[in-house]
Every structure is written in structure tokens, then in C-alpha cells.
Amino acid sequence: MGRVSDAKQKLMDAVLELIWSGSYGNTTIDQICEKAGVKKGSFYYFFDSKADLAASAFDANWQVRRAELDSIFSSTVPPLERLQKYCDFNYRFQSEIKARFGFVLGCPLFTLGAEVCTQEDALRKKIQEILEYKRKYLESAIRDADASGMIRAPDWAAKARMIVAYYEGLLTQARIQNDVSGLRDMARGIFAILGVKEKETVAAA
Amino acid sequence: MGRVSDAKQKLMDAVLELIWSGSYGNTTIDQICEKAGVKKGSFYYFFDSKADLAASAFDANWQVRRAELDSIFSSTVPPLERLQKYCDFNYRFQSEIKARFGFVLGCPLFTLGAEVCTQEDALRKKIQEILEYKRKYLESAIRDADASGMIRAPDWAAKARMIVAYYEGLLTQARIQNDVSGLRDMARGIFAILGVKEKETVAAA
């Protein structure tokens, strides 16, 4: 009972975009409220702090993104093709972002994680949790590729961690350079780490 | 003539440590001055802004770090061994940092670059410039390894970019997770990207 509100969602949308297109530290509560079209009183009605809002926003956003990844990493798709599709998706996505914002923005989780990890422990934990989930998609693709004999990778977990590092590094590099072109190497690098021979590479989607 | 001062250097040291152990956005001019033991008037006597100080500080710091890299990447050392030494160095260095600060801090350039790239263009350019220099060390090691037939990598530049992405990604991952253990894979990953067979791997230094 009582009235209903979409202020919570509007605040989460606003903070995500502000953090992503700028940074956490440079984003003020007043800015968030203005962008969301919500008054500060309402902000504090729903959230305790900027860190609390950010954690909620990333959590809610992850529930949405999850569906995309479930589709890309569907078990019905051959494992190496999943990786190829994921790379293609990222290239397209970042290119769209650049067209829309004028900036390549990279991976908001990784950028935010690097920024706040020594200062906001609750937020850091939430970010790490989501990054773990993302890693699992890669890990299972690698394990499946190994099981079906397409690659030799008895050390899935280590390989997955290496690939996440490479993947996030590339995206962050693209952000810093404001240039998507380096992302074209994403699949090549991943396959190199997995020891896939160039000729066996899957055709682009 | 006039009096002499080390305030400039003290300010540069202070801002580096504050940014590295925390973040750019969370670091205030008052904090920098307090840490440096310098009054704000002197800050503005030497620098125009926080961004100006940060750019100067990273520039000056690079001149020092350069010497370390010149030694590690000396042409007198076999190319793949240079890479191995560089990986070992990074692992030791981050471990020391963790012992000293309680946090793995990763690469300050990359973390700062990701944070400010959409907001502080002059600073972004300075960071990119230094990252370029760092890349060149890797590039020449790869070219040398190719020339001497140890690996096949006619595309040095692309390989170097891939390796930088992987390297920076690993360091940032270590920062976010506050854990150096993933850095042990650094050389393995680099050699995988270069297509070096496991057996040919250089012994750790």
C-alpha cells in the first residue's frame, strides 16, 4: 500500500551511466539526483550512500546482462564459437557506445573495481562477485572445448583467469585510448592463450 | 637566486602515493598538501591544478622507472629472458607493495588512465605517452626474438599490444582482488600469446 515509485530505478540508471562515462569519485550525489530527476530527499529515502546505490545498481544491471551471456554462451553452441561470438559482441557493443557517447567506455565493472577497491570494501566485494560470474562463462566454454578435444587445456581455471585478464585489459586499453581498433585482436589473443592453431580459428559471426 | 625548495618534489611524491593507494577522484588538494607537509599557497605557486600536478608527477616518475626498464630489457640479455625477468620483477614488486601497504596496487598509470580518460584530456595524453614507451620495450624484445628465430611473430606491433593488454589486465585484476597469486601466470600467458612451446620456456630468475 501507499504510493509506488520508479525513483529507485531511475537513480540506478543514472549512477551507472555517470560512473561509466566518467568515474565514481567524480560523480556526486547531486549530479545523480539531477540526472535521475529525483530529489535528494528521495535518494536518501532509498539508499544510504553513493556506494550503496552503486552496489545496488551494478547488482540489478547484472541480472539483465546475465541473459545476454546465457544466450552467447549457450551450451548448444560449439565452445570455441561461443568465445568468438563473445568477442564479436564486445567489439560491436563498444563501437555502438563510442558512436553514442563519443567515448569508448570499456567494462564498467573493471574500471570501477580498480578505482574503488582500496576504499569501498562492500562495493569491491559486489564487483568481484559479478566478475566471478562472468569468469565462469569463459571457464565452462574452455572446459567444454577441452572435453571435446578441440584444445588441450587441463588447467581450465587458470586459462580462464588469464583470458579474463587479457579481455579486461583490452577493454580498458580501448577506453584509455578511446579507440576500438585494438578489440579486433580479442579473439586472436584468446585463441593464442588457448593454444588454438590459427587455421582452426572459427569464422567470425 | 632566491631561496631553494624541495616542495615541488614532495608534492609529486605525495600525489603519486595517494593516487596509487586510493584514487585520483578521491584525492583532494588539502590531502596532498598535508601529506607533503606543504601549504596550499605553495601548491598553487608550483602547480595550476591537481591534474597538472599529477601529470608532472607521472612524468618525473617515469624518468626514474625508465632506468629500471633499460636494465631489464637490455639488448645484452636474450629476448625471451628479458620478458621472463620483467614478469619476475613485477611479481616481486607487487608483493613488496602488498607487504608495505596491505594492498596490491597494480599499475598506477593504467588505473589512473582508466579513471580519468574521459575527463582530463591533458592527463590522459601524458599517461598514454608513457604507456607507449613501456610498450616499446616489449615490442623490441618480441622483434628480437622473432629475428633470432626463437619465435615466429612477424606482427610484433600487434603482439606487443596484446601482451600489454594482458599484462595490465593481470595487474589490475590483482589490484581488484588484492591478491598477487594470479601474477605468477604472467610469463606463461605472455609466452602462450607468443606461441612459445612450454618446454622452451626460460628458467625463472
Add this chain to the structure above:
DNA sequence: AAAATAGTTGACTATTTAGTAGAATTGAGT
């Protein structure tokens, strides 16, 4: 020793920012 130069200081202003209190309003359930 005086003049010029280089650097320091503390006290100040103006803004921005986080966070609060409580009255006012809205709308869902009855």
C-alpha cells in the same frame, strides 16, 4: 648592505557537497 629573486605562510572567500528534518502529497487498499 641593499636589491632582486624565489619561495612560504596563514587567513580569507566562495562554492560545492553530503546529509537531515519535517511538512506536504500521493495513491493503493478498504
Add this chain to the structure above:
DNA sequence: ACTCAATTCTACTAAATAGTCAACTATTTT
């Protein structure tokens, strides 16, 4: 159409922050 929990709004406080300035101090040059 009433009730009351849920939400919004206005106006506020206190603290943090960036940036300025004129007077002061120390060092070198002449």
C-alpha cells in the same frame, strides 16, 4: 471517499573543498 503507508519536496546545516592574496622570509646577486 477515507485511511495511512509510501514517497516527495523544500529548506536547511555543517563540513569539505578549491582557489586567492598580500605580507613575510630566505637566498643570491650586485
